[in-house]
Amino acid sequence: MKGSLTILSFFALGLVIGRYTIINEWLSAVDYSTLSLYLLMFLVGISIGSDTRSLQALKNMTLKILLIPTATIVGTALGVWFVSIFVTKYTLKELMAVGAGYGYYSLSSIIIKNSHSDALGVVALLSNVIREITTLLLAPLMAIYFGKIAPICSGGATSMDTTLPIISRASGKEYAIPSLIHGIILTILVPFIVSLILSI
Amino acid sequence: MVVGVHFISILVYKQIHPFRVHIKFITFIAIIAKIFDDLITVVSIMAGGMLLGFLLRAKQRIVSGNEKLINYAIYLLLFLLGVSIGSNEQIMSSLSTLGLMALVVAMGAVAGSVLAGFLVFKLFFKKND
Numbered sequence: 001m002k003g004s005l006t007i008l009s010f011f012a013l014g015l016v017i018g019r020y021t022i023i024n025e026w027l028s029a030v031d032y033s034t035l036s037l038y039l040l041m042f043l044v045g046i047s048i049g050s051d052t053r054s055l056q057a058l059k060n061m062t063l064k065i066l067l068i069p070t071a072t073i074v075g076t077a078l079g080v081w082f083v084s085i086f087v088t089k090y091t092l093k094e095l096m097a098v099g100a101g102y103g104y105y106s107l108s109s110i111i112i113k114n115s116h117s118d119a120l121g122v123v124a125l126l127s128n129v130i131r132e133i134t135t136l137l138l139a140p141l142m143a144i145y146f147g148k149i150a151p152i153c154s155g156g157a158t159s160m161d162t163t164l165p166i167i168s169r170a171s172g173k174e175y176a177i178p179s180l181i182h183g184i185i186l187t188i189l190v191p192f193i194v195s196l197i198l199s200i
Numbered sequence: 201m202v203v204g205v206h207f208i209s210i211l212v213y214k215q216i217h218p219f220r221v222h223i224k225f226i227t228f229i230a231i232i233a234k235i236f237d238d239l240i241t242v243v244s245i246m247a248g249g250m251l252l253g254f255l256l257r258a259k260q261r262i263v264s265g266n267e268k269l270i271n272y273a274i275y276l277l278l279f280l281l282g283v284s285i286g287s288n289e290q291i292m293s294s295l296s297t298l299g300l301m302a303l304v305v306a307m308g309a310v311a312g313s314v315l316a317g318f319l320v321f322k323l324f325f326k327k328n329d
Contacts, residue, residue, distance in 0.1 A: 010275045014282015015292075024287035033280050038245050040273040045249020046266050050257040067324055071316035079312020083304050090301065098302070099309045106274045109281060118284060119291050119298060125281065126302035127309070134310050146314050147321030153313035191242050 007106070008129060037110045044107075044187070054184055056177075065178050069185045072102060072153040073193070093197060094120055100193040101128040102156030102186045103135070103163075111194050131156060135163045143170040152179045157190055159183035 018024050048054055080099035084092045098120065101108025105128035113121025135142075135158065139151035148171035155163035160183025168176035256262050285291050291298070 007274060007278050011278040011282040014279040014284075015286040016282075018283035018286025018288075019292060020286075022287075024283050027280070027283060033277065033284070036273060036277050036280065038241075040270065040277060041242060041245045042249040043266055043270045043273055045246040045251075046253035046256070047249075047263075047270060049250035049253025049255075050263045050266065051253075052257060055254075064324060067320050068317070071320040072313050075312040075314070075316025076309045077312070078316070079308035079310070080305055081308075082312065083308030087301065087304060089297070095305055098305045102309075106277055110277055113281060113284075118288055119294070121281065122285055122291060122295070122298050123302045123305070125278075126299055127305045130303055130306035131310055134306065142314055146318040147326070149317040149321040149325060150314045151317075153317030153320075154310050156309075156313065188246070195242075 011125065033110055034114060037107070037114070040106065040110075041191070048184060048187070053180060065181050066185075068149055068152055068178055068182045069189075071149065072156055072182065072186060073189075075153060076100070076102065076156070090120070090123075093200065097194050097197040098124045098127050100190065100197055101131075102158075102190055103128050103131040104157035104187060104190045105129050105132070108190055108194050111191060112198070115195060115198050128156075132158050132162060136166055139163065139166045139170040148172060148175050149178075152182050155179070155183070157183055157186040160187060 076099045077096065080095050081092065084090075084095045087095060094116070097112055097116070098108075101112075101124050105125050108128055109121045109125035112124045132155070135151060135155040139154070142150040142154055151163070151167045151170050152159050152175065155167060159167055159179045164176065164179055164183070167179045171179070253263075253266070
């Protein structure tokens with residue numbers, strides 16, 4: 001929660017500075033956002049590779065665990081499709097790309113900004129932050145009313161880090177490893193699914 | 201889907217006008233190449249990081265330093281995103297609409313995921329508890 005608030009405040013700081021100064025004019029000479037995206041992906045790779053839990057989790061992997069990320073992907077797509085009925089401003093494809101961030105706001109918003117538009121990038125950022133915060137707040141209730149897998153699916157890609165503690169508290173320690181695997185799989189898939197949807 | 205559509209269109213063009221196949225085919229190859237180009241860049245960067253991370257996994261200082269670097273990289277990215285949006289008049293004037301849109305998508309995504317998770321739990325996991 002504190003993490004996402006910090007991130008939002010950096011975003012807000014950027015908004016204010018971009019609004020009232022001409023900093024953007026000298027930043028736009030070089031494509032800094034793509035360069036920093038590649039830097040971020042490289043660092044995230046190091047983080048996954050160096051995490052001994054992720055190697056251990058791979059050993060415990062049974063095929064059944066793959067059902068959880070599948071549920072998240074299918075459920076998100078169906079949910080977004082449902083709300084898209086009430087939205088006229090954006091196409092189904094655009095909303096699907098936003099949904100396919102699975103809570104991974106930093107990466108998905110940049111990809112969408114770079115390969116689609118600034119406006120949709122902002123929607124992706126806000127939407128995926130809201131997804132993370134909702135999971136942090138509602139995970140205990142989800143586990144009670146919708147079973148122990150529900151908080152994991154709701155957390156999406158964040159189920160490997162920011163929402164992992166609350167998930168393992170709400171669903172029990174035995175769901176920490178599935179939650180981790182789920183988060184890793186979705187984190188790896190986010191860039192592919194988002195760019196695939198946008199390229200169709 | 202893109203592949204399928206283009207394939208069909210190539211077949212159709214071939215029947216109608218052999219000369220145009222050429223142009224259509226080049227567009228098709230260009231689109232596929234663009235997708236793969238982006239994917240390969242992203243995959244190789246991430247895989248390179250994973251390999252390096254695996255090799256350095258025993259070095260605790262590097263691992264925890266990396267987590268800090270990720271945070272800074274995210275702050276930098278989000279700050280740059282903010283700057284580019286803040287200087288865009290058109291987006292600034294429609295920020296509340298964008299926020300509402302974000303909320304709607306998030307609610308759909310969470311509700312859909314939770315229900316799908318509920319189904320998977322009921323069907324495949326519950327009996328083990």
